[in-house]
Amino acid sequence: MNTSGYSNLQLRIISAVILAVVVLFLTWLGGLPFRILSAAIAGAMFFEWLSMTPGGLKTRLAVPAILFLPALVALIAGAGALIVLGLIVIAGGAAAIFAETEGQGLWTVKGFAYAAVSGFALAFLRGDSAAGLTAILFLFAVVWITDIGAYFTGRSFGGPKLAPSISPGKTWSGAIGGTIGGVAGGMIVANIAGVASHGLFVVAVLLSIVSQIGDLFESSVKRQAGVKDSSNLIPGHGGVMDRVDGLVAAAIALYCIGAFAGGMNQPASGLF
DSSP states (O other): OOOTTSOHHHHHHHHHHHHHHHHHHHHHHOHHHHHHHHHHHHHHHHHHHHHTOTTOOOGGGHHHHHHTHHHHHHHHHTOOHHHHHHHHHHHHHHHHHHHGGGTOHHHHHHHHHHHHHHHHHHHHHHTTSHHHHHHHHHHHHHHHHHHHHHHHHHHHHOOSEEETTTEEEEEHHHHHHHHHHHHHHHHHHHHHHTOOOHHHHHHHHHHHHHHHHHHHHHHHHHHHHTOSSSOSSBTTTBOHHHHHHHHHHHHHHHHHHHHHHHOSSOGGGGTO
């Protein structure tokens, strides 16, 4: 698409609408299509992490990316949680050892774990069940509306900065406004699905806060790497990590909560 005639805001809106339609369609399908989406997100995140490696992407760092494939295949095939975790540990360790020759072993393994666990959490949250669909839609509502609410509330009210050394544009007013909006969005989804409860209200608050922490985490990573965006894959938005930083952090949190309540392979069943 030729983007030269569009403003940055127009590009952001167009890209956001297209992405939302695709993601929601694959979410509705569930099963293999959503696992492929989860794997693609994880693979893009790891590639962008390697691209942001201090000093530039080294040729030999392509090997850890190849070692990442078994974990992606396990996600796509819907393998058991313990198998996926085992592959993550094995491949992550191999990536760290190999990358150590470049002096970037710890950086690489952090990125590997971040991407792999993110894809794992998304894939197993959705699964093939109706509860999984509700869980992901609940997650989307909380995170997306938190992001939108924080942006507009922060611009409208301004005030003290949330974390000026990490992300100078974020404010406490935006964080609070985003949380209120995200919780309201999540509870609307829960009410429509007929599963609203005080427990889910607390979960929504937690997910909204975690999603904003995830956003700050990615900002700190970019600051360490000295880059503005994780990549230029998405017009008007930057990279995949720029779009899913809050989502994957909240997905990991929701998976952990669900795994405690319903089991590792069916985390959504314990909550929805």
